[in-house]
Amino acid sequence: MSLNPNxxxxxxxxxxxxxxxxxxxVSGVLQTSEGLGNFESAVEEDIIGNGITTNEALDxxxxxxxDILEQTQYGTDPEDVxxxxxxxxxGWEVEHGLNPLDDGESDxxxxxxxxxxxxxxxxxxxxxxxxxxNQGPNGDPxxxxxxxxQEQELETDPQRSDTDNDGLNDKWESTFMIExxxxxxxxxxxxPLNGNWDCVLLTADVKLMxxxxxxxxxxxxxxxxMGNSFDQHSCDNVLDxxxxxxxxxxxxxxxxDPTAEDSDGDLLSDAEEISRVNLQLTRAVGIFKSxxxxxxxxxxxxxxxxxxxxxxxxEFPAPFMxxxxxxxxxxxxxxxxxxxxSDWDxxxxxMPDGYxxxxxxxxxxxxxxxLKLTSLEQGDxxxxxxxxxxxxxxxxxxxxxxxxxxxALIFGxxxxxxxxxxxxxxxxxx
Numbered sequence: 001m002s003l004n005p006n007x008x009x010x011x012x013x014x015x016x017x018x019x020x021x022x023x024x025x026v027s028g029v030l031q032t033s034e035g036l037g038n039f040e041s042a043v044e045e046d047i048i049g050n051g052i053t054t055n056e057a058l059d060x061x062x063x064x065x066x067d068i069l070e071q072t073q074y075g076t077d078p079e080d081v082x083x084x085x086x087x088x089x090x091g092w093e094v095e096h097g098l099n100p101l102d103d104g105e106s107d108x109x110x111x112x113x114x115x116x117x118x119x120x121x122x123x124x125x126x127x128x129x130x131x132x133x134n135q136g137p138n139g140d141p142x143x144x145x146x147x148x149x150q151e152q153e154l155e156t157d158p159q160r161s162d163t164d165n166d167g168l169n170d171k172w173e174s175t176f177m178i179e180x181x182x183x184x185x186x187x188x189x190x191x192p193l194n195g196n197w198d199c200v201l202l203t204a205d206v207k208l209m210x211x212x213x214x215x216x217x218x219x220x221x222x223x224x225x226m227g228n229s230f231d232q233h234s235c236d237n238v239l240d241x242x243x244x245x246x247x248x249x250x251x252x253x254x255x256x257d258p259t260a261e262d263s264d265g266d267l268l269s270d271a272e273e274i275s276r277v278n279l280q281l282t283r284a285v286g287i288f289k290s291x292x293x294x295x296x297x298x299x300x301x302x303x304x305x306x307x308x309x310x311x312x313x314x315e316f317p318a319p320f321m322x323x324x325x326x327x328x329x330x331x332x333x334x335x336x337x338x339x340x341x342s343d344w345d346x347x348x349x350x351m352p353d354g355y356x357x358x359x360x361x362x363x364x365x366x367x368x369x370x371l372k373l374t375s376l377e378q379g380d381x382x383x384x385x386x387x388x389x390x391x392x393x394x395x396x397x398x399x400x401x402x403x404x405x406x407x408a409l410i411f412g413x414x415x416x417x418x419x420x421x422x423x424x425x426x427x428x429x430x
Contacts, residue, residue: 012382015267023190050305064091082259088152097141097159100147104136115417143204145171156192166195167226167236172235172252178259190236190258192246197228199235210238220247246273254328265343267303267354267413268319274328275318282306285316286361299371301424302358303414319357319384333387346384351405353384360384373420382419397422 045358058067060078067078076083076090083090086103093100096260134141137149144161151158155171162171173192180189182200189196210233211223224248228234237249244261246254256263256270263270272279284290284300291297293308300306306314320327320340328340344352359382368376373395380394382401390402399406401419408416418424 008146029142058188061090063089065094074100086135087149092152096151096157098130098139099135102131102135104131104133106131110264142170144169146174149172154192163192164195165228166197167237167249168192168234168252171390172255176258178241191377195234196236197232197234201235201239202233206239214238227243244269254340255338264337264344264353265413266344266352268341268357273319273341273353276321278315278321279318280313281316282313283312287360287367287418288314289364289367289370297370299367301418301421303354311405316361319353319360323331323385332385333410338382339385347387349390350402351382351390355405355408355416356382356386356389357384363420369419376420380420392419394419395422 010322043420059065060067061081062078065074065076065078070076070078070090073399074090074094076363081091082100083091084099084101084103088098088100090100116405133139133147134162138147140147140158142157142159142161144156146156146158147160151170154170154174156163156174161169166173168190170192175191177185177188177190177192180201185198188194189197207223214220214223214226215333223233224231226238238247240247241258243260246256246258251270252256254274261269266273282305284302284304286302288300288306290298290300290306307310323339330339331337331343332339332346333343334347335343335345337343339346340353346353347356362378362381363371363373363376367373374394376394380392382389391400393400395418399417404417404419406416408414
């Protein structure tokens, strides 16, 4: 087929463009690739003329930021992994929304002692940007209790108090991380980087039991509400690892140890301390009249088993039933620990909550008569929330209430003497 002059001209123009593009592409590869065509690499040449090379991926200090970005965007030193010297790398700070040029501390004003113009020096200082303590290593912008330095070490997010979105505070989780053995391996429970969604501990039977438990409890979210958008549940959150009656998420709320039934070691379980209903106990509170295997009357002192075979429980009021829920989020004695299950001594009087609870219920009249506790008066009871009850001597034995507990420091946590009886063990020797 013959072409007319216009068609021939069009073909010539297209052919020229195609071959020209191929030539430019091949020559470009040869110029920027070592070992091809005997050309030297031009990747790191300043072909723009502004002092910046074309190797945008170069990271001289290995901080995770390309040199070109450090120079043009962040103002950091491409030769220094930590420009502001705060112990956190520039790349990590940028990645987590912190300022790599702010160490959180103010720099002292440097001024020539011979300089007469003090006003100018003050003005210069005032124009400097103020440091933000939250940007430094000791800052805590997410208020989770972990400093930025600690977050870097844990690899958690300093801008989010719950990095893994399992509903639990990062510091609380990192405090109680524990390795759990399972068939064929192990996993870390309370890992702030991993919510352990639908872990192997959440078997079908466990899920059914927890569904019924949470859906019937008006004080907790429902099982469905506790799941994520994929209907998965976090083992860190929903389980009760120490079987003390408090779910892990409830332990986090009260600041207690999810791996210990009695977090603060005060002789009361965590669940007993926060209970809003009467307790069913096998041990005595106060002095309790019981009987032995032969049917003879016996008097069980505080914390002793009421029945020798533990075959029966008895009802006692919970230690903090008179407190509202907000009381557990306070710190009455200012020791940095929340009242109740996370504080060994909630009122700060030197006596643990469990000891004071033991003697918080006044003995019945038949007990007083049988044991001749004639010096006792109706108000002579201890309270784990009363800081002023340690210095009375209700049994007139020469030991005040605080000193009565002091024997436990020598003979063991449960071996204290009674503030009501001159002769606690009734052996005839005061």
